[in-house]
Amino acid sequence: MPLLPGVATLGVMGGGQLGRMFVQAAQSLGYTCLVLDPDAASPAGAVAHEHLRADYLDPAALRELARRCDAITTEFENVPAQALQQLAQSRVVAPGASAVAVCQDRAREKAHFDASGVACAPYAVLRSPADLATVPDSLLPGILKTARLGYDGKGQRRVTDRLQLAEAFSELGEVDCVLEQMLPLALELSVLVVRGADGQVVTYPVQQNLHRDGILAVTEVPAPQVDAALQSQARESAAAIASGLGYVGVLCVEFFVLKDGRLVVNEMAPRPHNSGHYTMNACDLSQFEMQVRAMTGLPLREPRLHSPVVMLNLLGDLWFDAQGVERTPDWAGVLALPGASLHLYGKAQARPGRKMGHLNLIGATAEAARASARQACALLG
Numbered sequence: 001m002p003l004l005p006g007v008a009t010l011g012v013m014g015g016g017q018l019g020r021m022f023v024q025a026a027q028s029l030g031y032t033c034l035v036l037d038p039d040a041a042s043p044a045g046a047v048a049h050e051h052l053r054a055d056y057l058d059p060a061a062l063r064e065l066a067r068r069c070d071a072i073t074t075e076f077e078n079v080p081a082q083a084l085q086q087l088a089q090s091r092v093v094a095p096g097a098s099a100v101a102v103c104q105d106r107a108r109e110k111a112h113f114d115a116s117g118v119a120c121a122p123y124a125v126l127r128s129p130a131d132l133a134t135v136p137d138s139l140l141p142g143i144l145k146t147a148r149l150g151y152d153g154k155g156q157r158r159v160t161d162r163l164q165l166a167e168a169f170s171e172l173g174e175v176d177c178v179l180e181q182m183l184p185l186a187l188e189l190s191v192l193v194v195r196g197a198d199g200q201v202v203t204y205p206v207q208q209n210l211h212r213d214g215i216l217a218v219t220e221v222p223a224p225q226v227d228a229a230l231q232s233q234a235r236e237s238a239a240a241i242a243s244g245l246g247y248v249g250v251l252c253v254e255f256f257v258l259k260d261g262r263l264v265v266n267e268m269a270p271r272p273h274n275s276g277h278y279t280m281n282a283c284d285l286s287q288f289e290m291q292v293r294a295m296t297g298l299p300l301r302e303p304r305l306h307s308p309v310v311m312l313n314l315l316g317d318l319w320f321d322a323q324g325v326e327r328t329p330d331w332a333g334v335l336a337l338p339g340a341s342l343h344l345y346g347k348a349q350a351r352p353g354r355k356m357g358h359l360n361l362i363g364a365t366a367e368a369a370r371a372s373a374r375q376a377c378a379l380l381g
């Protein structure tokens, strides 16, 4: 029996913008929502029916969440797996602790890609300085990434030779790391895959992503430079990865397309994803409604992209002029553009690099969406 809207209560571990948009989608369906997050200024806490302000491992808060909620999800991948395990003793938890644990560790994540038969970058796992000597020459130049807790390009060092590799490993604190061969990238893609507890899998159209300084800047759908065969391959690979994990919920899988045209999987996030925000205005079902449907056992169905779209990430930098003086971006101008939908996350303090919101620009054609995006960029400076 699905947990029905208007009756059930849903909980979220984490109170950032992803939690906020999840709560908004769940509330619009008619669910009551609780958020657990220690931060008083939580974007999700501000819109939830109730914000439990406590640490993610606080036993009393976890008991309260389990008592009040019929199903619980997470909005950030570093939620302690033991908290999810505790909640799962009495409630539906989606995604589950074991799948999240794989996504939290690049070494386990890569082993899962291998097991799923999806090619990833050649790599080696480094757990101690002694492992440095076993690294094959073929992995250099490469990128050294901490196995845990990296995001937005943090916890990574580009290295060209063994000396730099040893220095980088020491700089990263000799924690468990993965060294990946530096690949010649043509472009970057991601795919949202949604799997229900009954094993049904649906995928969204492929997203083409552009990063600046390690942070997602622009997503475009349909992916302008990816042919149909490669798009199918990416969607099938994402589905295989989710099924192999026994995953329940929305999973985002990131891929590289190499200069020779090959598709290589990079990493995955066990939740709705920044690159999937385009679904809020360009699809008949958003990634957040899909998360609600998957965790409650409501029907999943193939989402339909109804409009070409460009998503622009709005970082805190836009809140400052060239002299560094704080300002409010020209939202009235932006909202006059054809197909523009603004999503701000309710964060009081803008800081360079901080994700403040996003702007979706849909159009009747890809060129129309792109034209609006160009105008938005000019207005936002």
Ligand code: ADP
Pocket (backbone or CB within 6 Å): 121, 143, 145, 150, 151, 152, 153, 154, 180, 181, 182, 183, 184, 185, 188, 211, 214, 254, 266, 267
């Ligand atoms: P994060 O968790 O910070 O998103 P990623 O593993 O996605 O970490 O790496 C961040 C960015 O670095 C990627 O989006 C890509 O541009 C670049 N990158 C990562 N791994 C490789 C690689 N093996 N070869 C070339 N570029 C890479």
Ligand code: MG
Pocket (backbone or CB within 6 Å): 152, 254, 267
């Ligand atoms: Mg990434």
